[in-house]
Amino acid sequence: MKIRYQPIVPFDQEGFNRLKDEQHGLHPDDQYLKPGRIPHIWCPGCGLGVVLNTYINALKMTGIPIDRSVVVSGIGCTGRVAGYLNMDTYHTTHGRAIPFATGLSLTRPDLSVTVFSGDGDLFAIGGNHFIHAARRNVNLKVICVNNFNYGMTGGQVAPTTPVSARTTTTPYGNSEASFNLPYLAHASGAVYVARWTTFHARQLVNAIAETFSIDGFTFIEVIAPCPVGYGRPNKIGSGLDEMIYYKENSIVQNGADPRNVDIALKGKIVVGKFSEEKRPTFLGEYEEKILKKFRRTET
Amino acid sequence: MSDSGILTGEYFINGDEACAEGAIAAGCRFFAGYPITPATEIAERMARRLPQVQGICIQMEDEIASMAAILGASWGGTKSMTATSGPGFSLMMENIGLGMMTETPCVIVNIMRGGPSTGLPTLVGQADVMQARWGSHGDYEVIALSPSSPQEMFNLTIEAFNLSEIYRLPVLILGDELVGHMSEKVIIPPSDQIHQVSRVRPSQSPDGYLPFMAGDNLVPPMACAGEGYHVHVTGLTHDEQGYPQTTAQVHERLVRRLADKIRHNTSKIIQVEEFETANSEVMVVAYGCTSRTAREAVQILRSEGKKVGLLRLITLWPFPEERIRQVAQGIKAFIVPEINYGQIAYEVERCSQGRAETVLLPLMGGAIHTPENIMEAVKEYLP
Amino acid sequence: MKFWRLPLDAGSHSIPIGELHIIKDRCKGCGFCIEFCPNQVLKEAPEFNKKGYHPPLVTKQGECVNCNLCEIICPEFAIYSVLKEYKELTAEDIAGYSKK
Numbered sequence: 179m180k181i182r183y184q185p186i187v188p189f190d191q192e193g194f195n196r197l198k199d200e201q202h203g204l205h206p207d208d209q210y211l212k213p214g215r216i217p218h219i220w221c222p223g224c225g226l227g228v229v230l231n232t233y234i235n236a237l238k239m240t241g242i243p244i245d246r247s248v249v250v251s252g253i254g255c256t257g258r259v260a261g262y263l264n265m266d267t268y269h270t271t272h273g274r275a276i277p278f279a280t281g282l283s284l285t286r287p288d289l290s291v292t293v294f295s296g297d298g299d300l301f302a303i304g305g306n307h308f309i310h311a312a313r314r315n316v317n318l319k320v321i322c323v324n325n326f327n328y329g330m331t332g333g334q335v336a337p338t339t340p341v342s343a344r345t346t347t348t349p350y351g352n353s354e355a356s357f358n359l360p361y362l363a364h365a366s367g368a369v370y371v372a373r374w375t376t377f378h379a380r381q382l383v384n385a386i387a388e389t390f391s392i393d394g395f396t397f398i399e400v401i402a403p404c405p406v407g408y409g410r411p412n413k414i415g416s417g418l419d420e421m422i423y424y425k426e427n428s429i430v431q432n433g434a435d436p437r438n439v440d441i442a443l444k445g446k447i448v449v450g451k452f453s454e455e456k457r458p459t460f461l462g463e464y465e466e467k468i469l470k471k472f473r474r475t476e477t
Numbered sequence: 478m479s480d481s482g483i484l485t486g487e488y489f490i491n492g493d494e495a496c497a498e499g500a501i502a503a504g505c506r507f508f509a510g511y512p513i514t515p516a517t518e519i520a521e522r523m524a525r526r527l528p529q530v531q532g533i534c535i536q537m538e539d540e541i542a543s544m545a546a547i548l549g550a551s552w553g554g555t556k557s558m559t560a561t562s563g564p565g566f567s568l569m570m571e572n573i574g575l576g577m578m579t580e581t582p583c584v585i586v587n588i589m590r591g592g593p594s595t596g597l598p599t600l601v602g603q604a605d606v607m608q609a610r611w612g613s614h615g616d617y618e619v620i621a622l623s624p625s626s627p628q629e630m631f632n633l634t635i636e637a638f639n640l641s642e643i644y645r646l647p648v649l650i651l652g653d654e655l656v657g658h659m660s661e662k663v664i665i666p667p668s669d670q671i672h673q674v675s676r677v678r679p680s681q682s683p684d685g686y687l688p689f690m691a692g693d694n695l696v697p698p699m700a701c702a703g704e705g706y707h708v709h710v711t712g713l714t715h716d717e718q719g720y721p722q723t724t725a726q727v728h729e730r731l732v733r734r735l736a737d738k739i740r741h742n743t744s745k746i747i748q749v750e751e752f753e754t755a756n757s758e759v760m761v762v763a764y765g766c767t768s769r770t771a772r773e774a775v776q777i778l779r780s781e782g783k784k785v786g787l788l789r790l791i792t793l794w795p796f797p798e799e800r801i802r803q804v805a806q807g808i809k810a811f812i813v814p815e816i817n818y819g820q821i822a823y824e825v826e827r828c829s830q831g832r833a834e835t836v837l838l839p840l841m842g843g844a845i846h847t848p849e850n851i852m853e854a855v856k857e858y859l860p
Numbered sequence: 861m862k863f864w865r866l867p868l869d870a871g872s873h874s875i876p877i878g879e880l881h882i883i884k885d886r887c888k889g890c891g892f893c894i895e896f897c898p899n900q901v902l903k904e905a906p907e908f909n910k911k912g913y914h915p916p917l918v919t920k921q922g923e924c925v926n927c928n929l930c931e932i933i934c935p936e937f938a939i940y941s942v943l944k945e946y947k948e949l950t951a952e953d954i955a956g957y958s959k960k
Binding site for chain 1: 506507509528529535537539547548551552553554555557572687690703709710711721727730
């Protein structure tokens with residue numbers, strides 16, 4: 179058959195340069211952000227910018243160079259985190275950030291691989307990958323931003339939505355039980371489990387920085403406001419109202435038993451570092467028990 | 478075993494094992510898979526062999542994860558592969574699409590069995606040919622190779638890796654249960670006779686680097702993780718900078734380039750074996766295990782003086798349209814035996830443009846054609 | 861916590877003073893910095909930025925203690941503080957702090 183093509187519009191290099199020149203470098207942390215990518219797509223009052231910010235501050239605190247760190251994300255609002263960081267970043271398919279990151283981490287043990295994704299991505303569609311990577315103890319730093327709903331698609335019920343909460347697919351209130359993420363992570367074998375809210379920005383910086391030096395599968399749950407998808411339908415209010423709610427209703431309880439940190443609608447939120455343990459990593463064992471056997475000694 | 482880890486020599490092994498050896502010879506150092514009949518032997522062989530060459534073999538939780546993991550490993554700079562069969566291939570479709578969109582070199586082996594669904598786990602099929610072409614959503618071009626012997630499983634696996642590195646895309650090997658499980662002599666050459674290609678790396682500094690800006694060959698050089706290029710890789714429609722740009726203009730430019738990098742090079746990619754094709758009046762078109770029966774049929778018919786030939790498709794995708802079109806001009810009919818209810822036959826019929834008749838010899842799966850099946854069909858046209 | 865007098869070792873302590881920089885047009889008006897500033901040095905500006913939000917405004921120049929909380933809690937990378945100087949700790953500071 180004959181083909182009659184539409185004309186191709188070439189890449190706008192000048193427009194990109196202009197964006198970069200005008201918008202980049204206004205803030206000292208811009209060096210950690212991809213040129214020309216700010217403003218990000220997140221709504222006013224969304225907690226994701228805070229989490230991105232704290233991750234950058236954790237990098238600054240630990241001094242890990244951006245050439246040595248990699249971020250892998252899934253799909254959803256949190257999935258967009260990867261695209262803003264000025265490093266090698268991978269925005270994969272829905273729920274598959276962890277297996278993608280597994281391949282990357284196993285072949286590049288010299289890099290610090292962080293997985294950023296949302297509660298729906300990591301625990302609904304990607305739930306199976308999460309528990310298996312935790313079981314294997316793959317060296318991944320997992321940061322799950324939990325806003326209790328599917329934000330990008332317009333506020334649907336998630337595996338973390340508390341019972342009775344309203345979302346666009348639970349218009350009469352959610353009748354399903356929700357996951358207690360720290361308990362799930364701990365039971366699956368994560369070697370470090372913590373929860374903070376975006377209000378606890380300082381503690382969050384410290385926690386992320388702490389996980390960078392831990393060899394193995396670490397898990398931080400970050401409770402974050404989603405004023406559009408969760409705050410408004412549940413009459414909590416704006417992003418700021420949600421932050422004030424965290425301030426007033428969080429209980430810091432380091433070492434709390436992960437079994438007891440469920441979150442109910444308008445209930446208290448237990449935050450803190452819940453557990454840390456040492457366990458051989460997948461690659462450590464593979465190296466020690468398998469690869470070593472076949473390594474020829476250099477002479 | 479030589480220093481390179483290649484098992485140079487003559488072996489009596491099955492197609493699956495030959496495939497694993499081909500991967501190692503091609504430089505594959507990461508395998509992620511999930512057990513499935515009749516492809517399990519590939520994973521088993523890789524589990525044994527990869528550590529010997531300091532590679533990593535991991536059994537993932539499912540085929541979705543296997544496919545995702547090999548993409549991650551490829552961005553880590555390691556040649557990677559997975560192997561599966563129909564049900565697993567279905568699960569891989571999502572991340573095959575990601576591999577196409579992000580231009581990630583890797584190899585996916587599908588040892589086809591009878592479907593749909595669980596179908597015939599232990600018996601042969603060839604019904605995933607169209608799924609291989611169109612299985613993931615959206616527009617893209619694939620490269621799919623069809624080996625017909627254990628030796629070819631070895632050779633084409635190397636070829637698949639090289640093509641994936643040259644054109645930066647996941648390349649498919651569509652084997653079938655029969656070829657996967659059949660044992661024959663496989664000759665593994667010395668390492669210096671094995672042609673290995675690696676992806677082109679960026680030659681410029683990270684400053685001002687555009688990770689998805691391609692030159693005339695439409696294939697951008699690839700900067701892997703940790704090389705300082707700060708590449709954003711996304712399954713979203715993205716511009717040359719790698720940034721998401723969900724506009725019609727950028728989509729037009731990107732998707733057309735992804736397809737055209739294959740369409741413009743079909744003459745370099747496509748391989749068809751011609752057997753007794755000179756002055757043929759009827760042409761059998763076959764691939765995989767079916768081509769072995771077809772060859773037998775053609776040999777017998779030729780000895781009887783019948784003007785019949787065989788086009789054995791080594792490359793299924795991109796489809797050898799040009800060759801079929803040429804052949805159609807001078808013959809009465811194409812005979813297409815395949816172990817499905819008509820997949821490649823549709824392509825043959827499309828390309829023959831009504832000049833020659835297309836006769837499908839379908840088998841639903843679980844058995845192969847006999848030479849007699851094919852000979853009878855030919856004799857309708859050459860009595 | 862309250863202090864009833866200037867600590868005896870006041871001389872060995874000082875108060876960092878920060879200078880706030882606001883990139884007005886990046887602000888989306890979430891109000892986090894204004895609400896959570898421990899010294900309440902910010903308020904909503906009466907004017908709109910390019911996007912149509914009210915960015916923060918520094919109301920109490922010189923009272924920012926460069927704690928950086930606004931910087932790390934800002935989702936838009938629109939505010940940061942830099943250390944300007946150290947101020948000696950005085951009895952007024954203690955009295956002012958105790959009032960809060």
